[in-house]
Amino acid sequence: MAAGNRRMFLSGAAGAGLAAAGTALGRSASSGDDRLGVALIGCGGQGMAHLRLLAGNPQVRVLYACDPDTARREAAAQAAGVAAVPDLRMVLEDAQVAAVWIATPDHWHVPAALLALRAGKHVYVEKPCSHNLREGRWLVEAAQQSGLCVQHGTQSRSSQFIARAVQLLREGIIGRVCVARAWNVQRRGQIGRAQPSEPPRGVDYDLWLGPALYVPFQANRFHYHWHWWYDFGTGDMGNDGVHELDYARWGLGVETHPTRVAALGGKYYFDDDQQFPDTQTVLFEYPGEAAAGGQRQLIFEMRLWSTNYPHNVDNGVEFLGTDGHMVLSKRGKLLVFDAQNRRVELPDLQPAQADLAAHHDNFLAAIRTGTPLAADARTAHLSAALCHLGNLACRLGRSLDFDPATEHILHDQEADRLLGRSYRDHWAVPLAAAARA
Numbered sequence: 001m002a003a004g005n006r007r008m009f010l011s012g013a014a015g016a017g018l019a020a021a022g023t024a025l026g027r028s029a030s031s032g033d034d035r036l037g038v039a040l041i042g043c044g045g046q047g048m049a050h051l052r053l054l055a056g057n058p059q060v061r062v063l064y065a066c067d068p069d070t071a072r073r074e075a076a077a078q079a080a081g082v083a084a085v086p087d088l089r090m091v092l093e094d095a096q097v098a099a100v101w102i103a104t105p106d107h108w109h110v111p112a113a114l115l116a117l118r119a120g121k122h123v124y125v126e127k128p129c130s131h132n133l134r135e136g137r138w139l140v141e142a143a144q145q146s147g148l149c150v151q152h153g154t155q156s157r158s159s160q161f162i163a164r165a166v167q168l169l170r171e172g173i174i175g176r177v178c179v180a181r182a183w184n185v186q187r188r189g190q191i192g193r194a195q196p197s198e199p200p201r202g203v204d205y206d207l208w209l210g211p212a213l214y215v216p217f218q219a220n221r222f223h224y225h226w227h228w229w230y231d232f233g234t235g236d237m238g239n240d241g242v243h244e245l246d247y248a249r250w251g252l253g254v255e256t257h258p259t260r261v262a263a264l265g266g267k268y269y270f271d272d273d274q275q276f277p278d279t280q281t282v283l284f285e286y287p288g289e290a291a292a293g294g295q296r297q298l299i300f301e302m303r304l305w306s307t308n309y310p311h312n313v314d315n316g317v318e319f320l321g322t323d324g325h326m327v328l329s330k331r332g333k334l335l336v337f338d339a340q341n342r343r344v345e346l347p348d349l350q351p352a353q354a355d356l357a358a359h360h361d362n363f364l365a366a367i368r369t370g371t372p373l374a375a376d377a378r379t380a381h382l383s384a385a386l387c388h389l390g391n392l393a394c395r396l397g398r399s400l401d402f403d404p405a406t407e408h409i410l411h412d413q414e415a416d417r418l419l420g421r422s423y424r425d426h427w428a429v430p431l432a433a434a435a436r437a
Helices: 045-053 070-080 088-092 106-118 133-146 160-170 203-209 236-239 243-250 355-371 377-396 414-415
Strands: 036-041 060-066 084-085 099-102 120-124 148-153 178-187 260-266 279-286 296-303 313-321 322-331 335-340 400-403 409-412
Touching: 036 045, 036 088, 036 243, 036 355, 045 060, 045 070, 045 099, 045 355, 060 070, 060 088, 070 084, 088 099, 088 106, 099 106, 099 355, 106 120, 106 133, 106 355, 120 355, 133 377, 148 355, 160 243, 160 322, 160 335, 178 243, 236 279, 236 296, 236 377, 243 296, 243 313, 243 322, 243 377, 260 377, 279 377, 296 377, 377 400, 377 414, 409 414
Parallel strands: 036 060, 036 099, 060 084, 099 120, 120 148, 178 296
Antiparallel strands: 178 313, 260 279, 260 400, 279 296, 313 322, 322 335, 400 409
């Protein structure tokens, strides 16, 4: 199936009847249990972090741990005392499941979310919400049409510390904010070089691939290492950088896509198989609403071979305003300086790191009472799209002109085609929420 087609991904054998699945809030009427029935899809490191919180949350009843790797799903199921299943479709067929947490590799994020929404389940999807820009748009449309809750795993959106810093920016503590500079600086390891081999015992590799085009199993593009391959991941810009890009965009006050993207970077340090850059500088320009004075820039820097951190923090954002600047990090750092570079004291603001439990609670409150989501599908898409556009500009080695309204790259057919991807045919059927006549 061509990447440009507005399609979803669902095996025909499992499609029938999924739309009817789900009882109100996933509660068991016979037991009188008013806890929300939930399931985890993807039992890697972040998935287990979610599972530990969910298992201790009195608002929910965890029903499934799902993963195509037998060892992972059984370890997760044993830890939480729940059922272990290999295929997410088995989870979605259970009417007691009201919401799913998706912590799969990136190439599964939107396919799994679309399947879940079609089955009547609320969705918490890990960052980045999409593997590519086209899928992000499908997710936004599916969320709107389903009326269900979609929460993105950028938990800084539920941090009162970050929210207060953004409020200070809105109140003009550094004047008009013109530029945000985000960074992701850390020392990662090599993934080495490898050749195709047989998958490990107990791994359903075909299911792990899912909608992605077939490539043979290779150890250094499997667990976690999939991040660094075009077919499955989004590089570290999508892995860690999306957090900083998200609250950089929040603080900058832009609620649309950029119109211009320029990037430089590559593998300056690693000599291994990974495809994404270890060094990257990306510049996004937002035109603003006025002919002059409304423009803004967002700059992203990434170095995966260093521990020399800007402002002594590995991940953060610096906001540059007409009357000063602010340094903000999800690690709990906030510094404000006036136009003369003098420190502005903020005695009433207590530093705090991003709170995953608070993000869970916001999602559950949205399901139960309609509380606004901290990181809904549109918010997720606008931030994840920065990763996709930045990676693409760096990969092609040229600037991109982007139309925020149509979500197409202008005057560059090759780049525009790469906003999506191709899928294995046996996973593709029309999606009513995304298809157009």
